Amino acid sequence: MLILRRKAGESFLIGEDVKVTIIATKDKEVQIAIDAPKTVSVLRLELANAMRENIDAADEQSLPQDLLAAFSMLAGGEKEKPEGDKR
Template identity: 40%
Template sequence: MLVLTRKVGEQILIGDDIVITVLDSRGEGVRIGIDAPRGVKIQREEVLRAVTEANLAAAAADAEAADALKALLQSGAVVSTDATPGRRGVEVDPAEPRPADA
């Protein structure tokens, strides 16, 4: 890792087309500006981490919902499908235990 000390207004060049400029320094924070081609992704690490964690949680929830539906279908609790045009659904026999009750 390259460690540099820069003052407000000074720049760091990365390659031929990325320029990082120190805009302001306040307390323990530094404001920087990044000039890069549109095709270069620039993301804050903490935002990327939060999105990744949310995606993993959503994928786990989807897997749990799929497992619950699979268990419901395998239990034989599905009696018939809803034939209303434009709607999809199932009717469940109330006498059959739900997977969560089993």
């Protein structure tokens, strides 16, 4: 990990395309501006983590019958498997 000290108004480069400028500092907060090509994704870490969790949850596969049974139980419906269900 690289640690830099910059004052308000000072900048640094990441690669050749991304410029980060310190706009202001106050107490324990820092305002920064990021100038990057539109092809470069810039996300707060907590948003990137939430996106990953959403993608992982969406990737989980459930059988339609299982989903219907779960919804039925939530609605207070029948808790037994339908007739003909051989599982």
